[in-house]
Amino acid sequence: MRSQSVLVRRYIWLMSTIYDAGRISYEDIEKKWLRSSLNDEKKPFPLRTFHDHISAIQELFDVNIVCDRSYGYKYYIENADVLDLDSVCLWMLNSFSVSNAIAGAKDIRDRILIQDIPSSRRWLAPILSAIREKQVIEIDYLSFQKGEVPARKLCPFYVKLYDNRWYMFAREPENPKMKVYALDRIKALRTLDEEFTFEPTSADRESIDKCFGHCIYEDIPPRVIRIKATKSASYYLDTLPLHKSQRIHEVGEDYVIYEYEFAPTTEFQATLRKWGNQLEICKE
Structure with a gap:
């Protein structure tokens, strides 16, 4: 067999x-x-x-x-x-x-040369299981900014793969605010014999869909953004969009203007810098 x-x-x-x-x-x-x-x-x-x-x-x-x-x-x-x-x-x-x-x-x-994706093998499966079964998990976490943080209980809602890293979006049982955790910074994970009954809200999902990258900032709301790309850059963007909201707004002889709707976070600014003079934000 x-x-x-x-x-x-x-x-x-x-x-x-x-x-x-x-x-x-x-x-x-x-x-x-x-x-x-x-x-x-x-x-x-x-x-x-x-x-x-x-x-x-x-x-x-x-x-x-x-x-x-x-x-x-x-x-x-x-x-x-x-x-x-x-x-x-x-x-x-x-x-x-x-x-x-x-x-x-x-x-x-x-x-065959590949780039390893940190953490996906060890933590992704138990997190997906916890999402499916609505089980509370407890993690030991190392923040790049705060160092080691106390063990915390979380109710996982979503996972997202971005820029070769997996992220978990979760909230604490007594706090409705959803936060993001990088799986490669989890040092230990325990599935607890506790269940949660609440579901992620439509606002939770929208905040993820309309963020650029993985970070969610309450003080940076999503807005419509138009980006002018050189013709050569457009070939790359057509095959690998900057964001899921990407659509073509205008096509010129040597440029393409794309329209997006997302929160222009620091990750977006960093991505824009990587493209140099091939991309520029259109003035409103």
Whole structure:
């Protein structure tokens, strides 16, 4: 029997193959499978196994793979907008696809250079479990500004990956104010036999969505910001937006003006400086 991790990698491979192709026949999928690095023994992809995988993908990822019989029996993702709109699902697909590619390149592992993301392996899983089960956690924390802080109980609401670091947004049981904690500064974490019943408010989520980076400042409200980018810079921003609210406001011959809505924090100012004269804030 295949291990669960092997099966999940196969599900991701199949979902990624169909997503990238748009529409693809079972015969072409099997040809790709015979060349896949996941298929070390070069075994065929039985039709029954193929349909079992499709059912598992629907159950695990809520992604519907269907066959268009009027178009040469081509398979496609019926609800591809789930991947386009659900940033977590798309991130999972991208992450697993990268993991699959690297797993199949063991012979050239010394040629693959990656940057480690601090803390994600140790603390992310118990925090996600606490969010799901609404369990109170207690952490020992080292602040870069204050040093070691006393152990504190927290009710975790959200986690966010930003600039290769994971952050947790949480509140204390007796204090409704949500604060942010970097996972790589947590020195110890204990899941307590205590539950909390309250949910994050819509204002909590909005404050995260409309902050730039990971910090939330009550004295810096979100506002509409327009940034003029050089043509060369726009190519980068189109593929990796500065913020999720990014949209194109105006296109010129040698520039593009983008419009955003977020709180212009110090992180935003630092990001702007990195771009030098390629980006400038439009005067209101």
